[in-house]
Amino acid sequence: MNVGKKIGCIIVLYNPNMSMLFTILNEISNQVSKIYIVDNSTVDHFLDFSSYSNVVFEKLGNNIGIASAQNMGLNFFKDYEHILFLDQDSIPPRNLVSTLLENYLFLLNKNIDVGAVGPRPFNRGENKKYEGIIKKGKKLYNNITEVGELISSSSLIAVETFNKVGLLEDGLFIDAVDHEWCWRAKAVGNYRFFIIEDVLLSHQLGEGDKNFLGMKIHIPAPIRTYYQFRNYIKLLDRSYVPFYWKFSNGIKYFIKYFYYPVFVNNGKKYVEYMNRGISDGFKDKDGSI
Structure with a gap:
């Protein structure tokens, strides 16, 4: 790719799979101007x-959270034109940046205030695309779907934004960091967000998923439920956070609150973290546990 436009890539690590990391770097290093890697890992490697x-x-030598780590990258790239976020477990295709940038500029030429563009996430474990259950998005063009928010992985955003x-x-x-920013961007500048359907991001989610009453329930590490429940409570009273997210996640977390302790190993630990998350959410606690 001709990287005439200065594009910086931010990758945040947390105890990564080394082989996967270098696979990602081999795919992305020729697509961007520079890659800034922030290591939040708690183990030495x-x-x-x-x-x-x-x-x-x-x-870093300690975990400062994904938001703070990504902000370090944003400060590093403040003189660049665009930022590409990448996860440590998402394999970018070789046409990722060129396709995203081409469609970003196409939308700008249509006088659309573009907040970010991203690929269609693709579950390589189940061999199918990820799509929203409640909000599937609106087809704007044949290959472009407008959505309310994007995951950060492989999203392309202008530094000016x-x-x-x-x-x-x-x-x-950690949890809801990317979605909160999208909703805030819409509230601040009526920015809009798009999935480019003809570029797929190989992603792996929910390796611990279990089926329950026809639904797939993702099983995270117990400590992760602390941030999920806490941040849900923290975002509930914000007017720019969409109602459908508050409603659907309220149902989801209600189910999980009773599901985890009964059907998941180490259920007592889940209850401890969920209760603490709820409590700290009402206290509006920030940062790490």
Whole structure:
């Protein structure tokens, strides 16, 4: 790809699979100007990026949360034109950046205030596309679907947009960070968000999924439920957070509250974290547990 436009890529690590990480770097290193890697890992590992001329590596030694780590990258790339976020478990296709940028510029030329564009996530484990259950989005063009929010992984965003909307919310730490920013961007500048259907992102979610009453219930690590429940409570009273998200997640978390302790190993630990998350949510607690 001709990277005439300065595009920075931000990857946040947390105890990554090394083989997967280097697979991702091999795919993305020629698509962007520079890659800024922030390592939130809590375990020591040796990482050698010397074979990549455009990688900057920041080892933190502790977990500051995905929002703060991504904000470090945004500050690093403040003089660039666009940012691409990547997860440590999402494999980008070789046409990712060129296709996203082409469609981003196409939408701008249609006088649309573009907040971000992203690929269609594709579950490589189940060999199917991820689509919203309640909000599937609206087909704007044959290959472009407008949605209310995007996951951060592989989303392309103009640096200028962050200057207007602000950075990611550090206090949320991990869950709902990307969605909160999208909703805030819509409230601040009526920015809109799009999935580009002809580029697929190989992603793996829900390796711990279980079926319950016809629904798939994702089984996270117990501590993750703390952030899910806490941040849900924190976002409930914000007017710019859409009602459908509050309603659907309210039902989902209600089910999970009773499902985890009965059907999941170490259920008592889940209850402890969920209760603490609910309590800290009402206290509007920020940051890590």
